[in-house]
Amino acid sequence: MNKKISVLGFAGSLRKDSYNKAILRAAASLVPDDADLNIFDLEGIPPFNQDLEKEPPERVKDFKVKIRAADAILISTPEYNYSIPGVLKNSIDWVSRPYGDNALEGKPVAVMGASIGMLGTARAQYHLRQCFVFLNMYPLNSPEVMVPFVHEKIDKDGKVTDPKTLELMKKLLVSLIDWTLFLKTRSEIK
Numbered sequence: 546m547n548k549k550i551s552v553l554g555f556a557g558s559l560r561k562d563s564y565n566k567a568i569l570r571a572a573a574s575l576v577p578d579d580a581d582l583n584i585f586d587l588e589g590i591p592p593f594n595q596d597l598e599k600e601p602p603e604r605v606k607d608f609k610v611k612i613r614a615a616d617a618i619l620i621s622t623p624e625y626n627y628s629i630p631g632v633l634k635n636s637i638d639w640v641s642r643p644y645g646d647n648a649l650e651g652k653p654v655a656v657m658g659a660s661i662g663m664l665g666t667a668r669a670q671y672h673l674r675q676c677f678v679f680l681n682m683y684p685l686n687s688p689e690v691m692v693p694f695v696h697e698k699i700d701k702d703g704k705v706t707d708p709k710t711l712e713l714m715k716k717l718l719v720s721l722i723d724w725t726l727f728l729k730t731r732s733e734i735k
């Protein structure tokens with residue numbers, strides 16, 4: 546039997562009742578049978594200090610190990626001031642260093658996000674996609690999952706109740722697994 550595709554998901558919010566954490570939990574329950582989705586919480590990752598990049602804090606080391614063990618990455622990002630939240634960028638900066646030891650190198654990645662506003666994190670997602678260029682990641686282009694007015698789509702227990710959102714997230718996961726399998730086949734050819 547083939548090994549399951551392992552996806553590591555993280556949300557760019559530390560908030561206990563974060564909507565972006567909530568959609569990530571929903572994604573974990575929608576993942577196809579041939580895959581697993583494990584969630585890493587960015588809580589405890591300190592501000593990046595380049596003096597420490599060669600011997601980073603334990604939490605960063607742990608994050609890098611989990612990223613390397615994963616076949617693919619799923620990021621759920623809020624939008625802060627039309628861009629990526631500092632906690633998310635900070636965490637990406639840590640795991641991309643030191644130069645030549647970028648844990649995200651060559652990983653397939655999918656993005657989603659939820660906002661209480663009208664554009665559902667679109668601007669933050671495009672800024673995040675810009676980082677993937679230097680990180681040399683392989684982003685999934687479609688579907689784009691931008692969940693606007695998320696407070697109307699999640700119940701008081703943090704469960705996603707909107708069928709269209711759930712359907713779109715399921716499509717994203719299936720596409721990410723297909724994309725990951727495609728890239729794996731390609732790298733076997735090389």
Ligand SMILES: Cc1cc2nc3c(=O)[nH]c(=O)nc-3n(C[C@H](O)[C@H](O)[C@H](O)COP(=O)(O)O)c2cc1C
Nearest residue numbers: 558560563564565566623624625626627660661662
């Ligand atoms: C510092 C800050 C900046 C924000 N900027 C934006 C923004 O530019 N666009 C937007 O749609 N929402 C913005 N919001 C609202 C967030 O979408 C909302 O707080 C969201 O719930 C954050 O994600 P979370 O629930 O996963 O923590 C901002 C919130 C904060 C705290």
